[in-house]
Amino acid sequence: MSDNSLDKIVIATRNLGKVNEILDLFQSIKVPFGTLADHPETTDIEETGTTFAENAELKAAAYAGQTGHWCLADDSGLEVTALGGRPGVLSARYGGADLSSPEKMNLLLNELAGLGDSARDARFVCVMALADRPGRIRYSAEGECRGRIALAPRGNGGFGYDPIFSPEGFKQTFGELSPLAKNKISHRTAAAKKILRYLLGFTDVAT
Numbered sequence: 651m652s653d654n655s656l657d658k659i660v661i662a663t664r665n666l667g668k669v670n671e672i673l674d675l676f677q678s679i680k681v682p683f684g685t686l687a688d689h690p691e692t693t694d695i696e697e698t699g700t701t702f703a704e705n706a707e708l709k710a711a712a713y714a715g716q717t718g719h720w721c722l723a724d725d726s727g728l729e730v731t732a733l734g735g736r737p738g739v740l741s742a743r744y745g746g747a748d749l750s751s752p753e754k755m756n757l758l759l760n761e762l763a764g765l766g767d768s769a770r771d772a773r774f775v776c777v778m779a780l781a782d783r784p785g786r787i788r789y790s791a792e793g794e795c796r797g798r799i800a801l802a803p804r805g806n807g808g809f810g811y812d813p814i815f816s817p818e819g820f821k822q823t824f825g826e827l828s829p830l831a832k833n834k835i836s837h838r839t840a841a842a843k844k845i846l847r848y849l850l851g852f853t854d855v856a857t
Contacts, residue, residue, distance in 0.1 A: 656849075659780075660684045662713040662723035664694075667809030672722070674833055675842040679849055684719065692716045702726065702739060702777040707790055710781035718783055722845070726776035726837060728811045730799060732769035733761060741811065755803055755814050762799060770799040774815060776837040778845050789848040793840025808832060 659681055661672050669685050676683065686692050695712045699705035702725040709723035727741030737744035737758065745757045762769055774797070779790040796818050803813035805825025813825030817835055824832050833839050 656681045656720060658682050658684055658719045660686065660689065660713060660717050660719045660721045662686060662709050662721045665809070668724065668726075668838075671829075671833065671836075671838055672724070672842070674829065675839060676846065679846070681849075684717075686713065686717075689717045697725065697739070699725070700739065702775055703779070703790060703792065705739060706777040706779040707781075707787050710779040711785040711787060714781040714783055715785040720783060721781050722778060723781075724776055724778045724838065724841065726774065728758075728772060728774055728815065730758065730762070730770075730772045732765055732771070733758075751810055752803070755811060758799070758811070759802070759814065772797060772799050772815065774811075774837040776841045778838075778841040780845060780848070789845060791841045791844030791848075793837045793842070793844070795835060795837040795840065 661669050661683060663669060664686050673683060692713060693716070695709050697705040697708065699708055705725035706723050709725070710721045713723065714721040725739065727738055729735045729738050737754075744754050749757070774795045775792065776794070777790060777792045780788050782788050797816050797820075800814045800816050800823050803825065804823045805813050805827075807826065807829065808824045812832075813823050816823050820827065824836070
């Protein structure tokens with residue numbers, strides 16, 4: 651089988667929220683998608699990169715090598731201007747790997763307390779990377795969604811920091827928006843559109 655043939659793409663994450671969002675975003679691609687849950691032989695990859703791009707490409711390449719399939723990985727996080735871009739690449743581990751999502755949000759809100767309304771500018775960033783079976787990075791793309799940090803968590807939708815992030819032009823947080831509304835404007839959508847354009851360069855991948 652050629653390294654260029656696309657028989658399957660493995661979504662290289664164990665985060666079910668990310669898996670569901672990515673599956674929704676790539677519905678127009680008729681290549682079957684799998685997840686790491688289909689490959690119990692895989693071992694977790696340490697995210698040692700200093701940028702979203704480095705971590706996304708690291709995971710895509712490593713999991714392609716472990717699974718023997720094309721792999722799509724993403725690394726994403728929240729950057730708050732007043733905090734010098736924190737939590738950034740440490741978003742999932744902010745304050746320590748054992749902190750829950752509500753605890754991470756509270757930590758961030760406490761850091762912003764007293765800084766004033768102008769200190770709440772932020773953006774979500776996502777980099778997606780696609781690796782072929784030998785683990786070569788074929789394409790990577792970045793997307794962003796700018797907005798502001800809410801005064802308190804609102805909504806139970808999404809995952810991670812979604813309940814404290816209000817995208818530009820919306821009063822609601824990502825936690826309050828429907829999945830359909832979020833997927834029209836999210837950072838992950840912006841990156842996915844670029845990956846989709848790349849995949850359409852292959853024959854017989856679009857429905």
